[in-house]
Amino acid sequence: MNNSKLTPQSHNQPRQPSLHSPKIELLPRIEHQFFSRMPDINSVESDLMKLLNEFSDTRLKKYGTNEIHEKLFKKMDSIRDKQERIAKNHFEQDERLSESKIEGEDQKAQSMRDLEELTRQLEELNNSIHELHEFHFN
Secondary structure: OHHHHHHOOOOOOOOOOOOOOOOOOOOOOOOOOOOOOHHHHHHHHHHHHHHHHHHHHHHHHHHHHHHHHHHHHHHHHHHHHHHHHHHHHHHHHHHHHHHHHOHHHHHHHHHHHHHHHHHHHHHHHHHHHHHHHHHHHH
């Protein structure tokens, strides 16, 4: 028996395909790193604030009157609210399903209903974004 197959491979080395698989070289696994150093977070926050100020000061001036700005911001707020509701709904559905006593086919059916509802909400969000895009360029 070949002992080399029993030793774990390093995360940084490409994994070798088995003798029975096609000759495909697998890339090393990429580890996710959280962005949690305070100086980095402060830097990102500062950059985002600068971007927001630039957007408010220059980009929006070309839209015209304050009435147009108001409509644009209302549409953008509405889109943000829809995004937040969808995210909240998604997590609530997942929590309800994991806490429920439903199993088997009933659980699968409930998951499909939840997925259909999320899909409907995402389609609504997509339509709102397209309307915003049309409002912006017309």
